[in-house]
Amino acid sequence: MTRTAGKVLALLVAASAFTLCxxxxxxxxxxxxxxxxxxxxxxxxxxxxxxxxxxxxxxxxVPWTLLAAVAKTxxxxxxxxxSGAGAExxxxxxxxxxxxxxxxxxxxxxxxxxxFDPTDAAYAAGRYLCSLxxxxxxxxxxxxxxxxxxGAACQAASAGYAxxxxxxxxxxTAAGAGVPSGVQAAVVSYAESxxxxxxxxxxxxxxxxxxxxxxxxxxxxxxxxxxPRVANDQWHDEPxxxxxxxVPGDLVFFGTGSASGDTASGDSVADHVGxxxxxxxxxxxxxxGADVRVDTFTTVAGAPWGSxxxxxxxxxxxxx
Numbered sequence: 030m031t032r033t034a035g036k037v038l039a040l041l042v043a044a045s046a047f048t049l050c051x052x053x054x055x056x057x058x059x060x061x062x063x064x065x066x067x068x069x070x071x072x073x074x075x076x077x078x079x080x081x082x083x084x085x086x087x088x089x090x091v092p093w094t095l096l097a098a099v100a101k102t103x104x105x106x107x108x109x110x111x112s113g114a115g116a117e118x119x120x121x122x123x124x125x126x127x128x129x130x131x132x133x134x135x136x137x138x139x140x141x142x143x144x145f146d147p148t149d150a151a152y153a154a155g156r157y158l159c160s161l162x163x164x165x166x167x168x169x170x171x172x173x174x175x176x177x178x179x180g181a182a183c184q185a186a187s188a189g190y191a192x193x194x195x196x197x198x199x200x201x202t203a204a205g206a207g208v209p210s211g212v213q214a215a216v217v218s219y220a221e222s223x224x225x226x227x228x229x230x231x232x233x234x235x236x237x238x239x240x241x242x243x244x245x246x247x248x249x250x251x252x253x254x255x256x257p258r259v260a261n262d263q264w265h266d267e268p269x270x271x272x273x274x275x276v277p278g279d280l281v282f283f284g285t286g287s288a289s290g291d292t293a294s295g296d297s298v299a300d301h302v303g304x305x306x307x308x309x310x311x312x313x314x315x316x317x318g319a320d321v322r323v324d325t326f327t328t329v330a331g332a333p334w335g336s337x338x339x340x341x342x343x344x345x346x347x348x349x
Contacts, residue, residue: 068201072097076106079151086135087155089164094211096155098197099174102190108147118144120154130156167195167215168253195253199347212252212347213278219248220304220312226321228314233258239314239321241302245280248304249346256346260284264299264341268348272328275343279305281326282341283334297341301334305343 064077072080080100084093103121104110111117117124122144130153131142139146144153163170169184171191176183198211222235229238233247242260249256257263264282275281281304286297303311309328314321326332332340 065201068094068097072101072106072201076100076147079147083135083148083151083155086152087159089159091155091158091163092198092211092215094198094201094214095158095163095167095194096151097201098194098211099154099158099171100151101197102194108145108150118150119147120144120150122150122153122157126157127153130154130160166251167191168251171195192253210276210278210347212249212254213276213345215252216248216278216304217306217312219251220244220321221306221323223247223321224312224323226314228317228319228321230317232314241314244312244314244321245302245304254346260302261299263302263346264297264344267344267346270343270345270348272330272340272343275305275328276345277305277307278345278347280344280346281305281311281328282344283326283338284341285338286341299341301338 064072068077077097080097081093084091084096087096100106100119103116104119106119108119110119110121112121115124116122117127124144127142127144127150131144131149134140134142135148135152138149138152142149142153144150158170158174161170161173168191171194172184172187175187175190195212201211223239223244226236227238228240229243230240231243232238232240233243235247239247242258242263245260245263246256246258257266260282261284263280264284267280270279280302282299283301283303284297284299301313301315303313303324303326305311306323308325310323310325312321313324315324326334326340328340330340330342334340
């Protein structure tokens with residue numbers, strides 16, 4: 030079973046079967062997020078730098094890939110665009126909304142600020158997306174950006190828009206060679222935000238409790254990708270990736286049976302999953318009595334783990 034980054038919206042999946050998670054200990058690591066060849070080839074260099082600067086300056090640290098994807102989806106990066114409804118500029122701001130988020134005016138923008146100036150518009154868009162809760166739920170934030178609110182009718186009307194933006198953002202980040210896609214980078218950020226949340230068997234609620242697979246379902250669901258609820262189903266259903274090609278945001282599985290670095294063995298059973306963050310480390314919900322935390326492991330198929338378990342391999346839910 031394969032899924033592209035924008036194929037499905039962020040839906041949290043409930044199920045009655047859960048798996049017990051294993052023990053570990055570890056240290057932290059940092060993920061990177063570099064432009065893909067598509068980004069460097071289709072976004073003018075000055076705009077690419079602008080999106081990165083505006084994203085870094087935004088109150089919530091909105092990913093630059095998401096900022097670029099909104100501009101691409103709204104106007105095809107045309108700063109002169111005007112819609113039939115009067116929305117203006119590259120980010121298609123309603124005049125009143127732009128006026129609310131245009132200040133403080135960024136260096137290099139127009140005086141007075143205008144939605145038709147790329148610098149003014151990019152910084153305002155970063156502020157506006159943060160105000161819509163993009164760091165907590167990018168799908169609902171994009172829905173609200175597109176039609177003004179996050180209600181049911183708006184969600185129905187804007188589902189395709191949010192899907193398109195998420196897919197474009199994912200394609201703007203280089204994958205491979207240790208660099209995650211936009212979706213995977215978001216997954217790492219969401220997972221790290223839950224460090225300290227208690228382990229709860231069957232849990233899938235931020236700030237309240239997670240088990241290992243529940244954490245995966247929540248983080249990937251928030252980033253726009255639906256995965257199975259149970260660790261063993263995630264292991265057997267999601268596209269596998271060789272352990273020496275893991276990037277932050279990939280999943281790593283532990284359990285019993287034959288291990289392999291890139292293909293699932295039929296007799297393997299996964300009962301623990303973590304979210305890889307680089308440097309032989311993962312964020313996981315390990316066991317009853319512990320919290321979501323960073324654990325380290327040996328990235329060799331068959332390496333011992335927990336009590337009588339081994340590293341089975343890795344998987345990438347974003348793979349096409």
